[in-house]
Amino acid sequence: MRATLFTLEQTIRQRRSADPSTSYVAKLTARGRGKIAQKVGEEAVEAVIAAMAGNRDELVGESADLLFHLLLLLADCDISLDAVCDELERREGVSGIAEKASRPTD
Numbered sequence: 001m002r003a004t005l006f007t008l009e010q011t012i013r014q015r016r017s018a019d020p021s022t023s024y025v026a027k028l029t030a031r032g033r034g035k036i037a038q039k040v041g042e043e044a045v046e047a048v049i050a051a052m053a054g055n056r057d058e059l060v061g062e063s064a065d066l067l068f069h070l071l072l073l074l075a076d077c078d079i080s081l082d083a084v085c086d087e088l089e090r091r092e093g094v095s096g097i098a099e100k101a102s103r104p105t106d
């Protein structure tokens with residue numbers, strides 16, 4: 001999975017400057033960060049709807065759409081997938097319950 005996402009990240013970075021008439025990545029990039037962010041939100045909602053409907057095939061497809069558009073947004077913000085993976089690795093073995101309990105209270 002990680003290799004697939006890294007390959008897709010590279011493809012996205014290469015396609016950002018392609019001809020928008022032949023590249024969806026270039027076309028959406030040209031529409032601006034707000035539009036890319038909006039697509040991430042839409043795909044997330046579609047994934048949630050598929051999950052709640054119990055539609056596994058739909059959820060797989062919408063999850064792929066979501067990951068693709070998230071990578072596009074990260075590329076637009078010049079944030080590498082490596083940075084996100086590093087953050088996830090930093091969290092490995094730390095229970096979400098324990099982490100939340102250790103936060104300073106306001």
Ligand SMILES: N=c1c2ncn([C@@H]3O[C@H](COP(=O)(O)OP(=O)(O)OP(=O)(O)O)[C@@H](O)[C@H]3O)c2ncn1[C@@H]1O[C@H](COP(=O)(O)O)[C@@H](O)[C@H]1O
Pocket residue numbers: 008011012015022023024025026064065068
């Ligand atoms: N993984 C994907 C991928 N997943 C989804 N999509 C496109 O994302 C778009 C999302 O479709 P939607 O119906 O949600 O959106 P839309 O048709 O733009 O509709 P509106 O936003 O206008 O309402 C579709 O055009 C899909 O084809 C993708 N387009 C490209 N890739 C990868 O990116 C590479 C480069 O693509 P190009 O830049 O198009 O060459 C490809 O080789 C693929 O590996």
